[in-house]
Amino acid sequence: MSTTGQNRVQRIINEGYDFKLGQYIGDGFNIFHKNLGGFIGFFILSFIISFVVLIIPIVNIFSAFILVPLFAGFFIVANKVRNNEHYEFGDFFKGFEKIGPLSIWILLSFALSLLLMLPYLMYVGSVMMPMMQAILDGVEPDPEVIIEASENINIMLAYLLLLPSLYFGIAWSWGFYFVIFFKMSAWEALESSRKIITKKWFFFLLFGIIIYIISIAGFIAIGIGLLYTIPAMMLANFAAFADVIGLGDDEINDVQDSILDHLIGE
Numbered sequence: 001m002s003t004t005g006q007n008r009v010q011r012i013i014n015e016g017y018d019f020k021l022g023q024y025i026g027d028g029f030n031i032f033h034k035n036l037g038g039f040i041g042f043f044i045l046s047f048i049i050s051f052v053v054l055i056i057p058i059v060n061i062f063s064a065f066i067l068v069p070l071f072a073g074f075f076i077v078a079n080k081v082r083n084n085e086h087y088e089f090g091d092f093f094k095g096f097e098k099i100g101p102l103s104i105w106i107l108l109s110f111a112l113s114l115l116l117m118l119p120y121l122m123y124v125g126s127v128m129m130p131m132m133q134a135i136l137d138g139v140e141p142d143p144e145v146i147i148e149a150s151e152n153i154n155i156m157l158a159y160l161l162l163l164p165s166l167y168f169g170i171a172w173s174w175g176f177y178f179v180i181f182f183k184m185s186a187w188e189a190l191e192s193s194r195k196i197i198t199k200k201w202f203f204f205l206l207f208g209i210i211i212y213i214i215s216i217a218g219f220i221a222i223g224i225g226l227l228y229t230i231p232a233m234m235l236a237n238f239a240a241f242a243d244v245i246g247l248g249d250d251e252i253n254d255v256q257d258s259i260l261d262h263l264i265g266e
Contacts, residue, residue: 013195017244019203024243025210028236032228035081039231042077042092046070064106069095072102072180074231078238079181083248098180105179105186109172112190116168120161127153170204171197177241196244211236 032039049070053063072095080087095102171194178189197204211233218225241247 012244013199016199017196019200019207019240020243021203021207021210024207024236024240025214025233027239027243028232028234031078031081031235031239032232035077035087038077038087038089038092039074039235040227041089042074043227043231046074064110065099065103068106068176069099069102071095072098072176074234075177075180075238078235079242079247082239082242095180101179101183101186102176105175105189108186108190109175112168112172113165116165117162120158120165123161124153124158167201168194170201170208173197173204173208173237174241177238177245181247207237207240 046067050063050067053066054060070093073092074095076094077087077091079085080091172190174193174197175186175189178184178192179186182189182192184192215226215230215233218227218229
């Protein structure tokens with residue numbers, strides 16, 4: 001167990017950290033350019049695999065258990081590129097070596113997301129019940145019923161019910177990285193992510209919006225630009241994680257087995 005590693009993460013939580021939004025965008029492009037062919041090649045291959053997995057009946061139900069480990073390999077390679085380490089194209093598939101912990105993370109994340117969405121779904125469902133009942137009875141809903149049901153939805157209340165999902169969706173977004181790079185359990189990873197991101201939650205919200213805008217800007221080049229912008233912005237998010245956590249720093253190399261004693265115990 002590494003006391004030094006625990007102290008590093010505890011210090012991030014207690015003292016805060018600098019969130020260098022502009023730098024992370026640039027870092028994402030820099031990492032991307034260092035292995036341009038590899039990242040684009042993997043992205044095309046992953047798109048093909050995703051398409052095949054999603055169109056196969058039954059298999060598509062379990063698509064997350066294939067695609068999440070697949071993209072875990074993307075970030076394993078990204079970390080090697082960032083640290084100027086040797087890497088091979090086969091390293092893109094090393095995420096499958098972590099399929100067990102990642103599967104638990106997928107199940108827990110899905111269950112928690114559904115739980116957070118439940119109040120919103122129950123509210124909208126209750127308001128739209130007349131229309132839903134007509135559909136279940138095989139009757140085409142009266143347009144006036146649809147309009148009336150829509151008008152009965154309190155938009156402000158609906159948005160308020162979505163706020164928990166928005167907060168936790170962003171706060172837990174680094175849990176994936178903690179499972180990959182720090183071998184944390186699913187809950188430990190989510191809590192570690194939440195406690196660190198909450199320190200600067202609105203910066204992460206802004207960061208996410210900017211990343212999304214840059215990513216979809218690839219449509220300008222008849223969609224081909226997406227092969228450039230989406231991987232680069234995925235790497236920008238990774239670069240932010242690596243910088244804030246200090247991924248690769250000597251003093252946290254052993255943090256994998258001990259970091260959570262302080263994080264979860266707060």
